Amino acid sequence: MILADTGAPTTAKVVERLEHEVEAGTVPADGEAVQARLIEILAEVAATARAPIDLSGEPAVLLMVGVNGTGKTTTIGKIAWHLSKEFGLSVVLAAGDTYRAAAAEQLAEWADRAGAELVRAEEGSDPGAVAFDAVEAARARGADVVIVDTAGRLHTQTNLMEELAKVRRVIAKQMPGAPHETLLSIDATTGQNGLRQAKIFAEAAEVDGVVLTKLDGTAKGGIVLAIADELGIPVKLIGTGETLEDLRPFDPTDFANALLTD
Amino acid sequence: MFDQLSDRLQATLSDVRSRGKLSESDVDAAMREIRLALLEADVNFKVVKTFTKTLKERCLGADVLGSLDPGQQVIKIVNEELTGLMGGTGSELAFASSGPTVILMAGLQGSGKTTACAKLARFLRENGKKDVALAACDVYRPAAVDQLVTVGGRVGAHVYEKGTDADPVEIAAWALEQAKTERRDVLIVDTAGRLHVDQELMEELSQIRKRVKPHDVLLVVDAMTGQDAVGVAESFADAAEFDGVVMSKLDGDARGGAALSVKAVTGKPILFASTGEKLEAFDRFHPDRMASRILGMGDVLSLIEKAEQQIDEDQAADLERKLRKNQFTLEDMLQQMRQVRKMGPLSGILGMLPGMGAMKQLKNADIDEGQLDRVEAIILSMTPEERANPGLIKGSRRKRIANGSGTRPQQVNQLIKQFDQMRKMMRHMTSGKMPDAQQLAAMTGGAPRPKVRRR
Numbered sequence: 001m002i003l004a005d006t007g008a009p010t011t012a013k014v015v016e017r018l019e020h021e022v023e024a025g026t027v028p029a030d031g032e033a034v035q036a037r038l039i040e041i042l043a044e045v046a047a048t049a050r051a052p053i054d055l056s057g058e059p060a061v062l063l064m065v066g067v068n069g070t071g072k073t074t075t076i077g078k079i080a081w082h083l084s085k086e087f088g089l090s091v092v093l094a095a096g097d098t099y100r101a102a103a104a105e106q107l108a109e110w111a112d113r114a115g116a117e118l119v120r121a122e123e124g125s126d127p128g129a130v131a132f133d134a135v136e137a138a139r140a141r142g143a144d145v146v147i148v149d150t151a152g153r154l155h156t157q158t159n160l161m162e163e164l165a166k167v168r169r170v171i172a173k174q175m176p177g178a179p180h181e182t183l184l185s186i187d188a189t190t191g192q193n194g195l196r197q198a199k200i201f202a203e204a205a206e207v208d209g210v211v212l213t214k215l216d217g218t219a220k221g222g223i224v225l226a227i228a229d230e231l232g233i234p235v236k237l238i239g240t241g242e243t244l245e246d247l248r249p250f251d252p253t254d255f256a257n258a259l260l261t262d
Numbered sequence: 263m264f265d266q267l268s269d270r271l272q273a274t275l276s277d278v279r280s281r282g283k284l285s286e287s288d289v290d291a292a293m294r295e296i297r298l299a300l301l302e303a304d305v306n307f308k309v310v311k312t313f314t315k316t317l318k319e320r321c322l323g324a325d326v327l328g329s330l331d332p333g334q335q336v337i338k339i340v341n342e343e344l345t346g347l348m349g350g351t352g353s354e355l356a357f358a359s360s361g362p363t364v365i366l367m368a369g370l371q372g373s374g375k376t377t378a379c380a381k382l383a384r385f386l387r388e389n390g391k392k393d394v395a396l397a398a399c400d401v402y403r404p405a406a407v408d409q410l411v412t413v414g415g416r417v418g419a420h421v422y423e424k425g426t427d428a429d430p431v432e433i434a435a436w437a438l439e440q441a442k443t444e445r446r447d448v449l450i451v452d453t454a455g456r457l458h459v460d461q462e463l464m465e466e467l468s469q470i471r472k473r474v475k476p477h478d479v480l481l482v483v484d485a486m487t488g489q490d491a492v493g494v495a496e497s498f499a500d501a502a503e504f505d506g507v508v509m510s511k512l513d514g515d516a517r518g519g520a521a522l523s524v525k526a527v528t529g530k531p532i533l534f535a536s537t538g539e540k541l542e543a544f545d546r547f548h549p550d551r552m553a554s555r556i557l558g559m560g561d562v563l564s565l566i567e568k569a570e571q572q573i574d575e576d577q578a579a580d581l582e583r584k585l586r587k588n589q590f591t592l593e594d595m596l597q598q599m600r601q602v603r604k605m606g607p608l609s610g611i612l613g614m615l616p617g618m619g620a621m622k623q624l625k626n627a628d629i630d631e632g633q634l635d636r637v638e639a640i641i642l643s644m645t646p647e648e649r650a651n652p653g654l655i656k657g658s659r660r661k662r663i664a665n666g667s668g669t670r671p672q673q674v675n676q677l678i679k680q681f682d683q684m685r686k687m688m689r690h691m692t693s694g695k696m697p698d699a700q701q702l703a704a705m706t707g708g709a710p711r712p713k714v715r716r717r
Contacts, residue, residue: 002307005488008298068511069372069484099539101412102405109404154514157539187372191304191488193516214371217457219490242371242402 004222004259005191010229014041035260042256046235048228050252053209053236054180055083059092059138061146061171061178063131065164065205066185067197068152071213073103075185075239076147077110078247084115089144094134095120096127096167099151107149113244117143127151127163128170135174148179155200164205182207183236188214188221198227209236212250216240220259271295271333284332289321292336303556305519306492309526317343337557344553348522353506353531356477362395362441363448364474368467368502369482370494371455374510376406378482378536379452380413381544382508385534387418391447397437398423399430399470400454410452417541420446430454430466435473451476458497468501479504480533483520485512491520492527499528506533509547513537517556590685592649596641599634639667640677652678 001011018038021027027037054060062079064072076093083089093111095118097103104120111118119134131148138146150167153160171178184207186194201207212221215238224235235250274291284292293314300310320339357363365382369375383394396414398421400406407423414421422437434451441449451474456463471479481504483491498504509521512535521532532547584590641649643666648654655663655678664671 002301003489005304005490008301067486067514069374071372100409101416102408105405105408106403154511156513156515187484187486189370189484189488189490189494190486191516191519192302193304193486193514194488196515197486214457217370217459217490218493219488223488 001222001259004220005194006222006259007192007195007226010045010226013229014038014045017041039253039256039260042225042259043252045225045229046250046255047252048232049234051209051234051236053183055089055145057175057178057180059135059143059146060180061135061148061175063148063150063168063171063179063182063205064185064211065150065182065201065207066152067154067187068100070152070185070187070190071211071239072152072185073097073106073110073149074242075183075211075213075237075247076107076149077114078239078244079237080110080116080145080147081114081244082247083145090141091116092134092138092141092143092146093118094131094146094148096130096149097151098123098125098127098130103149103151116147117141128167131167132170132174135171135178139175155197161200161204164201168205181209183209183211184233185211185213186221186224186227188212188217189219190221190223192223192226194223195226195230198231198233202231202233207233209234211235211237211239213239216246221255222259224255225259271336274333284321284324284336286322288332289318289336292321292333293318296336296340299557300519300522303517303519303558304486304488304491304523305556306489306523306527309492309523313343313347313522313526340557341550341553344522344556345550348525348532348552349549353533355533356505358477362438362446363391363478364438364441364451364476365448366451366453366471366474366476366479366502367482367508368453368479368498368504369455370457370484371403373455373482373484374508374536375455375482376400376409376452377413377541378480378508378510378534378544379410379450380417380419381536381541382480382534383414383419383448383450384417384541385544386448393420393446394448394450395420395422395437395441395444395446397421397434397441397449397451399433399437400452401426401428401430401433402454406452406454413541419450420444422449431469431473434470438474449474458494458501464497464501471502478506480506480508481524481530482508482510483524485509485518485520486514486516487520489523491523495524495528495530499530504528504530506531508532508534508536509552510536513539513543517558518552519556521552522556592641592644592652592681593646595681595684596638596649599638603634636667636669636673637677640664640669640674643667652681 001014002008018034018041021037022029022034027033064076066072080091080093084091091114093107093116095104095107098121108118108120119130119137121130127150134146134148148171150164155161168179182205184198184201186197198207198210210224210227210233212224212235215221227233228235238248238250240246240248271292274295296317297310297314301307317340320343321336324335324339367375367379379396383396386394396410396419398407398410407426411421411423422440424433424436430453437451438449451470453467453470454463456467458464479502481495481498507524507530509518509532512518525532535545535547537543537545584594640663643663648659655674660671660674663674
């Protein structure tokens with residue numbers, strides 16, 4: 001579990017629980033039974049507060065947040081593709097990363113592949129305004145879903161975290177109750193710092209769920225167990241590659257199994 | 263964080279001082295705490311195991327110096343070992359003797375390669391390389407080429423690009439030819455982020471390497487990387503034979519244990535640290551700073567060093583004996599004060615203390631050094647007898663001392679009162695209780711309460 005980045009406190013907690021159960025005799029003291037029970041416990045921890053992604057809004061507004069390089073834009077491209085090609089929904093993307101060079105071009109390419117519409121503004125313009133315009137455009141055209149991209153930011157940059165809170169407020173001004181779903185992207189290779197990321201992003205942007213990205217490597221993404229355990233924020237989606245199809249709903253049991261295998 | 267490690271080590275080792283040496287069980291207990299701290303910092307599990315083994319050997323039987331408590335002693339050894347392990351002496355980029363120096367950048371997706379390319383270009387231009395060019399070989403990520411062109415432009419580096427339809431190996435080779443003809447000093451080759459288990463892309467990286475024969479291959483590693491850093495580093499070492507590492511996103515609050523893991527398994531030095539959104543936030547890597555960061559200790563290490571250099575061990579032992587017997591005098595206080603002041607301005611020293619740094623009022627405290635000068639003057643105006651027995655100081659003596667030191671009798675009184683308080687507190691300390699922050703503040707040489715500077 002440590003090698004999977006689950007972290008010492010969560011690992012200790014799970015192991016202690018398992019020990020108690022074995023001592024109490026509710027789990028037979030043999031290797032296979034213990035491993036099976038361990039996977040159950042891990043899945044249980046991972047499955048905290050499970051809820052599907054809320055698409056009931058008209059349009060449903062999704063906000064994507066996270067640290068630099070964790071895969072926000074790519075994830076948005078994949079979500080847009082799934083919603084549009086598999087569910088036949090009309091999707092508007094908002095290029096809210098107005099900071100990084102060529103971020104809007106990157107999102108434009110994904111919008112193109114997914115058949116989604118893109119709302120963008122010049123580099124350096126206000127991300128709140130882009131989000132506002134996108135929601136407005138989606139409402140005017142009767143689109144089903146708006147996905148708002150944001151610039152990657154380290155959770156330690158207080159002013160940028162405040163900007164995120166402001167983007168939320170601006171969206172709510174255009175459409176009360178929105179954003180309906182705020183997703184935090186966490187890179188599976190992230191270590192213990194992931195917990196800090198989740199905590200501070202949740203404080204600033206009321207995160208509803210995590211998208212665990214880059215699970216196609218050797219990293220297990222165990223930090224999301226600590227996030228679920230300590231903060232009660234569930235994983236909703238996992239990213240497993242660079243193509244549009246490589247996005248899946250999170251399955252706690254599969255995840256727990258993978259966590260313990262090499 | 264360090265407060266935790268430091269406090270836990272001190273608690274674990276509290277009874278060592280009386281024995282003077284660290285025993286095996288002391289060291290085992292300390293190693294447990296260190297193991298946890300390193301895991302918390304994302305140092306790879308296996309690296310932690312090997313590291314604590316070496317560490318244990320060094321700690322066993324180590325003398326506990328007079329001026330350091332056993333916890334600090336262990337931390338000092340840990341820090342030396344960590345710095346040594348990450349250090350490598352004076353690692354530098356290799357430069358070509360003639361023609362352009364070629365630097366190949368590699369790493370996982372999202373580790374920060376493209377940004378690092380531009381930052382490195384800027385860094386080299388600032389450091390004497392006039393003409394730095396970039397080659398855009400990331401043809402996979404949408405708009406990666408655009409991004410490099412934009413950031414390259416910002417740092418004044420020419421960007422060689424062929425869009426996204428050409429083969430990355432060919433682009434790299436072509437860019438090198440161009441760089442040669444155009445007599446560039448340096449060519450930095452940006453590559454696509456790739457997973458270390460993606461054989462096809464790792465092979466491509468290896469091909470680029472063979473074609474452009476880089477003088478340096480740099481692996482960009484995200485400071486937030488967890489346990490997987492080891493596997494990643496090993497695979498990239500195989501495919502790209504990298505020479506050094508750039509740690510990115512060090513401006514966050516990750517403890518950066520990945521730096522240690524990568525160095526430990528590949529032996530390759532960490533050359534650069536990337537520390538912010540701005541393109542100038544890029545500098546040479548300092549192993550000592552990273553060591554204390556991994557341990558989460560701030561500047562406490564420099565404080566330990568300073569204490570070691572400045573405080574005379576015999577004097578410290580003498581003082582301790584006096585404290586125990588409650589024979590501490592104003593003369594001792596004067597000497598103590600001078601010792602402490604040798605370490606630098608008090609406000610700086612307080613800031614370096616773990617726990618203190620977190621206390622807002624102390625952070626902004628404006629400690630009046632003039633007040634300390636006055637205290638010195640007052641004590642110096644006393645006779646040796648008065649210094650040993652402040653109880654003697656009444657009416658006319660007080661007046662004389664005030665006159666002699668250019669102060670007022672009330673100030674002399676105040677000092678004597680504070681001295682009494684201090685003695686009382688020291689009795690507590692020697693009986694094992696720690697003074698609280700208020701008392702500590704009162705102790706720092708007579709400033710009754712730190713002035714809070716308005717910001």
